[in-house]
Amino acid sequence: MKLHKYIKLLMIVIGFSLLTVSCDKNLLNVKNPNQQTTATFWKTPQQAQEGVNAVYGSMLLDGGYLRMTQTTEDLRSDDSEANSPWILMTNTGDFSLNATSLSVQLIWLTYYQGIFRANQVFAHVPQIQMDQKTKDELLGQTHFLRGFYYFNLLKFYHNVPLVLHVTKSPKQYDVAQAPPDSVWAQIDKDLQQASTMLPLKWSGNDVGRATKGAAEAYLGKAYLFQKKYKLAAAEFKKVIDSGEYGLMKNYGDNFTSAHQNNKESIWEIQFSKMVGGTDVGWGGPPQPTWGQTQARSVTYAPQGFGWADIQATPILLHVFQKDTTVNGMPDPRLRASLFYNYKGDTLYHTTYRKQYGDSATAVYWKKYEDYNQPNEYPAARSGINIRAMRYSDVLLMYAECLNDMGQTQAAYKYIDMVRNRAHLPLLINTKPNMDQQQMMDQIAHERYLELCGEGHRFDDIVRWGWLYNKTKLAWLQKRDPEFKGWVPGREYLPIPQSELDVNPKLKQNPGYGS
């Protein structure tokens, strides 16, 4: 009887317990209410577009064109130097970066993030049902960007792993470095594909996307780096013959926010102060508060206007001052590029002499400073687009190819187009009949001035082999004592230590203790 009562009560209790259990069968099935999964994404043309936009987005990170790509390109050349208290900057300039240096990690991280995003597009977009032309254009842009990212990786690190697919399992984490030739082959392949898939130009709110011209110009540049002059020349010729491009009348219009995506611009990294938040998106998972601005302007800004981490070398000023225009005036490119001591030089509405005194000698970069803007110090948020590939660069590279192919005479025309815009006397008149070596030296000189502070000079020094030429190296060291720190191998950055630490298949670059 008593036992019976227990059982009855127990049943009631257990029944109640079960009731609470059963009323919420789906208790444990909790879906993330914030984000789509990779499995549910990648279904619509809109999503394909967003996936491709994200590939572009990588360029805005610190390791990309936000800052470190540019500082690392420029500081190692003889057009820029560092007097910054930030030793990362001085160490970049005098080739004493090491495997734990911040920029060394950031650049690596940034481009591989971009490649991951590109590889996602290749993994998913081909399966999306959509208009074929749009799809080709999307894939074309992605090929361009992946080629461009590998191009930058290769020029910075030389020995890099080639990752062409989304990593699916831990077994695929560790990828060994590919021989540079096979990375070049992949860059060529991506850029070739891009050039067949991309339109000549874009309109409206698509202006700034990769074009056929950009793909051809970078393919030409890639061939040039590989010393395949004939192939390179053919690509540059296509760009020139396309009729899409020309030189801006005013050289300085290439470095302000006023004339962005102009006819001289072949590949331009887009920044904007008008959209997005005001936080600078240095890195990490992208946040809604991130802006779309670059930090070049503030990093290079003259003392008093920004951080002055990077300055122009006195030799650059000196070389600029050697030539005058046909009217006997200073080279207009000088005053568009540098902030230096001459009467009336003005930046952010303040004169040089007022800022630093009458006898100051420091030379600063004016290029890419938003100097017409009110003195917004620091110009931490700059919306100026970075012109990574200008038409004048293509003209000079084409001239170089012609000269390398023995067509020295044919090269004059293209150099003089660039000189003419700067109102400099034409070489065909002042220095006719140069031999191949003289022409090469002239091209080097033209490129030094025309493209100063735009990240090309050090690439040129490396591909021309000057660092391994005793005379040239001594000459460089005289122009810019930072070159005294260079030792063989250090034209490339070290592989980041954190990467060597996790991937045993990687080898440190020569010149860094091995």
Next chain:
Amino acid sequence: MKSIIRNSLKFLFLIPLMLWQANVFAQSIKGTVTDSQTSKSLPGVNIVIKGTSNGTATNSKGQYSLTVPASNDTLIFSYIGYKEKVVPIEGKSVIDVQLTPKTLVGQQLVVVGYGTQKKQDLTGAITSINVKNFQKTVSPSIGAALQGQAAGVTVQASGDPGAAPNVKIRGPATLGGNQPLYVVDGVPVGGIQDFNPDDIASVQVLKSAAAAAIYGSRAANGVVIITTKQGKKGKVKVSYKGYYGVQNIVKRYDMMNAQQYQKLDNLELKNAGMAIAPANDPNSQYYISPDSINTNWQNAAFKSAKIENHDLTISGGDKHNTFAVMGDYFSQGNTLQGPGPNFKRYSTRFNSTHHFGKFRFKSSVYFAHWQKANLKGLHLTSPVMDIVHAIPTQPIYNPNHVGGYSGTDANIQKAISLNVIGANNLLQNHTKVDRFTGMVNGRYYFMPNLYYKLQYSYDHSLVNGFNFIPQYNLGFFYINNIAKLDNSRNEYTTQVLENTIHYKKDFGNNHLAVLVGYTQTVGTFNTIDGHAEGYTKPYFEVLNAGTENKTATGYKDKNTLRSYLGRVTYNYKGTYLLEGVIRRDGSSRFAPSHKYGTFPSVSAGWRISNEPFFNKISFLKNDVNNLKIRASFGVLGNQNIGNYQYQAYINNYANYNFNNTMAHGATEVNLASANIKWQSNISRDIGVDLGMFNDKLDITVDYYNDLSKNVLVHVPIPMTTGSINPPTVNDASLLNKGFEFSVEFKNATSARNALHYDISANLSTLQNKVLSLGQGNKPIYGNMSKTVVGKPIGELYGYVTDGIFQNQQQVKSWAYQEPGTAPGDIRYKDLNGDGVITSADRTFLGNPIPKFTFGLNADLSYKQWDLSMNFSGDYGNKIVNRVRQTIELMDGYGNYDQYVYNHHWTPQNHSNTVPRAIFGDPNNNGRDSNRWIENGSYIRLQNIQIGYTLPRSLLKPVGISNVRIYAQGQNVFTITGYSGYDPVINSVNAGSNGPLGGGNDGLFSRGVDVGSYPQPRTLSLGLSLGF
């Protein structure tokens, strides 16, 4: 504070009155003696007049009567099994006395998960914290108060007011958050710093699997069970406790003055072939004379702060109901110049119990409001680092700068020197939290020994984050033109529903207890953040007043847990003890096929002192009152990872722009692992409990061996995958083993004029070893650490120095280091002998985990005086002093210390320890090496307290039952070889940025002092009153 003064004055006024009352009489006294718990009368109680042999005993009804010669005599009541009671006569003629049964240590009830057990019947490793000692800590934090209180519990507290200390039980068993689970009155809670330590009645630390398995899924890091005070039957009691103190950071690094700074800075630049900074050049228009500005940043930045706490408790109850109301105010000021960091907390708790018939109800409601001004940093390093590193030729103020504080200029001072005083004053960052925790449970007794219990708890926190950044100019790097405000509301809720059935039955000598239960937990998180910019002076710091970029962001999160649990406890005659526990947990955090995990445990004990043979050996019989050996084995789980991690997600903010319009970008940025599942920790424990001389001496020894398998971990993966953060995987296995010793020696006499003492010591050893790391056992590199199989987690790692190159010849003949290596640079050992110094020449440099940690508590009282001391310490661990690294580099950024100023290498002064001063550090003398590693062993007088309790005879007439005043010192002195501020370093998140994180995560990088905020020295005065 006012109330303390007022009460003290009132009390002083009453003293003469009380003395007057104590005059002389002779009279007879009678009364009744009863049991304080059952109210039954006690026959045969011995009553003696103190100091004489005269006395009597109670009759069968518990009554007595006797004549005493003088009224100021004292009676002593004693009875077997009861605590002796000493009662002053004080002129009374009727003295009724209640005697309290003596509780043997073993019969004390210990709160375990979902119930209580007698201490003597425990089979798992459970440490009961001495709450009295614990509450002597001047801290708002329950975690911090655990320091030195229990073997196996290590605490890394911070001097940042209100910051959560890092508490670990028996070493790191998980990789990731490895804080223990806190259970307050049966409710598992996070954010333990929200709770008031003064509310606490008992703290139990469950260390072994058998003890903790009932909390299966969340118990891998141990469980701390806290119960709060309950009211007692009887008249209403009111008590007040309060203290007021002053805190100071006493230690300083010995830095260069302005003159020395300029001299060394000039040398650095000269050695690098660079022009000296204009500010340091007497010939420059920008020259700053060291006579005009010579800032000692440490002295300028640190200041003394107040700390106070006031706690009021009212409790009481009748036959069916009890209640306790507690109110507390705590405030800790900032030891840094500026509006923070500081912490204030107001809390109140209401606990009640109600019995009627077969029902019993219990409820507990806690509400806390706290606000914390946060420790603020600019840029990437910690404020502490920035304070010591700032240059002395920088003034504190500059009225011409926006914001009014000084800064440096890249080209003039050539220093990156953050004005922490400016930053701390200008930036406003605080957190306000309202936390409500309510718990109610009801029991229905089917029979006296069988009940069903239904418990529901709701825990809700509303966190208001406020971050206002005004326009300011703090010089190079630290300039802000856009004033902005972020105002966020984060809401956390946790609901737990528990159904349990409890059954207890004694069958002769067989004692059985059974528990079965079902619980479900739902946790949610919701955040909304409003952002606005473009504020101009005068600032109205509300979102409405912003003029630009007003944006709102938000997201929500949810996790659930479903659990089935059971426990069977059996003992035979209290001699053979056996317990089995099983818990099955399902968690929403794992993929559908891996949601459930089962966590069983068994434990057994043998109370040898109960055996007949034991009592045949006279030594044992006479001196040993308790001897028990126990062993346990069990499996615990861990689900302490973020939500939704088994899937890869699309980040929607990977944007770009064209033509000044946003081009929305979406992509996967982090790889995920679909196969993550429960981690399981196999925990083994053997222990001995020994009680001797009537529990005068208590010794507990445990050996533990915990194996964690399938540890959930973020293993760094190559950046070439493109993943910003590595996925969470079940990859590692870890072994933690060691011994724990606790000894307590006390006398339990209640004799009034005797010396009372209670001295306890604890010591625990920890050997942590990584058994596997998954993914081919690839090492995990942390901040100057490397975690590899076969070694402890986070073993320090770097280069080994070998003196200094004295001349060019030595540079040439040594292994190749760097292109810029020159005489005066440090030479590093070429460990692999390949003729070049590469990353392959790094090696292990020491264990950041102490060989043992210990605590020592002494409580002494004599007559009205009491003295207590608490020492704690670590032995055998190494610390990387990154602060010293920063101030000894001599590479160009900021100020350096006297030591390197006096000892650096020059061609004239051939030091063999301190290298040359050179801007840019071309040899990388600052690299991670044994140069920065120091011995972290220390012993600290954590607490000393001297108290005086006023005689009761003085108080009774004014209705006060108890007054104690005390003086206290906390963190009084530390004996250590560590040169930094504080050898107790805590986690600092310095510049954590994906794989580039440079902070101290308390785990892989636990041995790194990146400028952790030191604990201040506190001197305080306190008062407790009972009515």
